[in-house]
Amino acid sequence: xxxxxxxxxxxxxxxxxxxxxxxxxxxxxxxxxxxxxxxxxxxxxxxxxxxxxxxxxxxxxxxxxxxxxxxxxxxxxxxxxxxxxxxxxxxxxxxxxxxxxxxxxxxxxxxxxxxxxxxxxxxxxxxxxxxxxxxxxxxxxxxxxxxxxxxxxxxxxxxxxxxxxxxxxxxxxxxxxxxxxxxxxxxxxxxxxxxxxxxxxxxxxxxxxxxxxxxxxxxxxxxxxxxxxxxxxxxxxxxxxxxxxxxxxxxxxxxxxxxxxxxxxxxxxxxxxxxxxxxxxxxxxxxxxxxxxxxxxx
Amino acid sequence: xxxxxxxxxxxxxxxxxxxxxxxxxxxxxxxxxxxxxxxxxxxxxxxxxxxxxxxxxxxxxxxxxxxxxxxxxxxxxxxxxxxxxxxxxxxxxxxxxxxxxxxxxxxxxxxxxxxxxxxxxxxxxxxxxxxxxxxxxxxxxxxxxxxxxxxxxxxxxxxxxxxxxxxxxxxxxxxxxxxxxxxxxxxxxxxxxxxxxxxxxxxxxxxxxxxxxxxxxxxxxxxxxxxxxxxxxxxxxxxxxxxxxxxxxxxxxxxxxxxxxxxxxxxxxxxxxxxxxxxxxxxxxxxxxxxxxxxxxxxxxxxxxxxxxxxxxx
Numbered sequence: 001x002x003x004x005x006x007x008x009x010x011x012x013x014x015x016x017x018x019x020x021x022x023x024x025x026x027x028x029x030x031x032x033x034x035x036x037x038x039x040x041x042x043x044x045x046x047x048x049x050x051x052x053x054x055x056x057x058x059x060x061x062x063x064x065x066x067x068x069x070x071x072x073x074x075x076x077x078x079x080x081x082x083x084x085x086x087x088x089x090x091x092x093x094x095x096x097x098x099x100x101x102x103x104x105x106x107x108x109x110x111x112x113x114x115x116x117x118x119x120x121x122x123x124x125x126x127x128x129x130x131x132x133x134x135x136x137x138x139x140x141x142x143x144x145x146x147x148x149x150x151x152x153x154x155x156x157x158x159x160x161x162x163x164x165x166x167x168x169x170x171x172x173x174x175x176x177x178x179x180x181x182x183x184x185x186x187x188x189x190x191x192x193x194x195x196x197x198x199x200x201x202x203x204x205x206x207x208x209x210x211x212x213x214x215x216x217x218x219x220x221x222x223x224x225x226x227x228x229x230x231x232x233x234x235x236x237x238x239x240x241x242x243x244x245x246x247x248x249x250x251x252x253x254x255x256x257x258x259x260x261x262x263x264x265x266x267x268x269x270x271x272x273x274x275x276x277x278x279x280x281x282x283x284x285x286x287x288x289x290x291x292x293x294x295x296x297x298x
Numbered sequence: 299x300x301x302x303x304x305x306x307x308x309x310x311x312x313x314x315x316x317x318x319x320x321x322x323x324x325x326x327x328x329x330x331x332x333x334x335x336x337x338x339x340x341x342x343x344x345x346x347x348x349x350x351x352x353x354x355x356x357x358x359x360x361x362x363x364x365x366x367x368x369x370x371x372x373x374x375x376x377x378x379x380x381x382x383x384x385x386x387x388x389x390x391x392x393x394x395x396x397x398x399x400x401x402x403x404x405x406x407x408x409x410x411x412x413x414x415x416x417x418x419x420x421x422x423x424x425x426x427x428x429x430x431x432x433x434x435x436x437x438x439x440x441x442x443x444x445x446x447x448x449x450x451x452x453x454x455x456x457x458x459x460x461x462x463x464x465x466x467x468x469x470x471x472x473x474x475x476x477x478x479x480x481x482x483x484x485x486x487x488x489x490x491x492x493x494x495x496x497x498x499x500x501x502x503x504x505x506x507x508x509x510x511x512x513x514x515x516x517x518x519x520x521x522x523x524x525x526x527x528x529x530x531x532x533x534x535x536x537x538x539x540x541x542x543x544x545x546x547x548x549x550x551x552x553x554x555x556x557x558x559x560x561x562x563x564x565x566x567x568x569x570x571x572x573x574x575x576x577x578x579x580x581x582x583x584x585x586x587x588x589x590x591x592x593x594x595x596x597x598x599x600x601x602x603x604x605x606x607x608x609x610x611x612x
Contacts, residue, residue, distance in 0.1 A: 140588065171333075201318075263442055
């Protein structure tokens with residue numbers, strides 16, 4: 001089952017969804033229009049809450065009651081500046097960017113190194129390593145939070161971004177190795193043999209020959225790991241105690257607790273927290289879809 | 299190509315070789331061991347000790363486990379919380395995965411529009427679940443919430459309801475909200491699986507006079523069994539681990555009246571919010587049981603799936 005999904009993911013990274021085999025399925029025109037109407041309706045259900053969030057952040061509480069679905073005809077940007085300042089979003093966004101970027105790079109780098117021997121070497125050690133890493137895909141890791149908490153506490157890393165970075169880097173390894181190893185396996189072995197004949201050692205073969213070829217998979221792993229790390233709430237709520245170290249999801253609980261009765265401001269805060277990922281989605285739809293289809297969305 | 303003229307490579311095989319390979323493996327193995335494997339084993343170990351604050355004061359054997367089923371408040375909390383998790387799983391299977399299967403099947407007919415719709419449906423997945431929880435708590439709020447106001451304006455005021463304030467509806471709302479967020483996931487996975495089905499099968503059945511519905515139920519659906527299994531297992535894990543959306547909506551105590559309490563909230567409360575001594579042992583017992591339950595069910599389901607898959611091939 002895993003193998004099936006892996007093959008699909010691997011085939012998908014380049015074209016996301018491979019061009020459908022030419023043929024259009026038959027169906028009456030009326031049927032097709034009806035189906036399209038349903039699909040649009042569902043799209044509206046999917047998007048409406050997010051659109052209301054943005055739209056109502058620009059309207060007053062009064063307008064929301066009078067016209068639940070009204071548009072912000074005279075947009076009121078005040079809620080944003082107020083939310084930005086009172087919500088300390090600048091600090092939270094900085095922390096989120098730092099923690100997410102460094103941890104994803106760290107876990108991708110470690111996984112790349114490990115994926116190469118796991119995909120290629122035939123010694124039993126690497127087979128065992130692979131199954132241990134891949135078991136991490138099914139482990140409810142958050143249940144290990146108490147020992148992790150005590151460990152980081154004894155190292156003085158509570159409320160320290162480095163503690164979270166290390167935890168997230170470790171959490172990203174199973175998925176990253178899973179995707180990267182299946183990519184390394186697709187490369188022809190002759191490449192390595194050719195490099196060896198030319199006198200390249202394992203490191204140069206890896207760095208100069210193989211790495212440039214797995215770039216699309218690296219992009220998928222980086223972008224796709226970015227999302228859950230950026231959005232995570234559970235580890236920050238336990239491991240970050242000091243408000244200056246909060247990430248966006250955790251900072252938002254503080255903000256929302258204080259301002260939820262002020263609807264425009266609450267909506268503005270939620271919108272601010274959402275914008276960075278929507279931007280990411282716009283530039284990297286392909287990688288996110290590829291990652292999701294790799295079957296390990298969570 | 300390997301020929302007998304190059305025996306040296308046969309011996310070592312492809313890859314970096316044992317020594318260099320171990321070096322390549324080292325950073326990932328160290329991170330994984332220190333931050334995942336060792337803590338998981340430790341967490342299980344914690345559950346067999348009596349704790350005073352953050353200190354182990356003695357061996358407890360199974361008393362932390364028996365406390366879960368004999369001592370208050372745990373006796374009142376464990377089964378309802380577990381029930382809510384299972385309800386979230388059932389809700390996701392119906393509202394998210396079944397709907398997702400239908401949508402994926404409908405999308406399969408369209409070439410050009412499919413990618414756009416897939417992208418639209420996937421958008422909520424990107425938004426942090428904590429944002430989703432708060433967003434819906436505003437949308438569903440009884441007084442100013444757009445949902446109730448909209449119902450009133452279109453003359454369905456009788457249907458207006460404190461959706462999240464009523465213990466009877468709150469957990470169902472969480473199931474719906476979670477499904478709303480994750481719908482893109484089954485659509486993409488089913489879409490990918492349908493793309494892998496040879497169109498000739500469908501065409502042949504079509505020539506033999508099978509209707510669209512017959513083709514779906516007798517060809518597409520059986521061939522989707524592996525995908526359905528994968529999605530069910532991942533949905534199960536997700537539902538058992540559900541935390542941020544219930545937290546955003548009901549706080550750490552599962553308001554209203556514990557009706558949105560789930561296992562991870564119970565674990566979180568016991569571990570980090572409970573004032574009583576000895577809580578670390580009990581929290582670890584919860585974690586261990588939950589761990590065994592999730593991992594055990596996922597493993598058994600996977601075995602079953604493999605058997606079904608083999609049956610399909612034959």
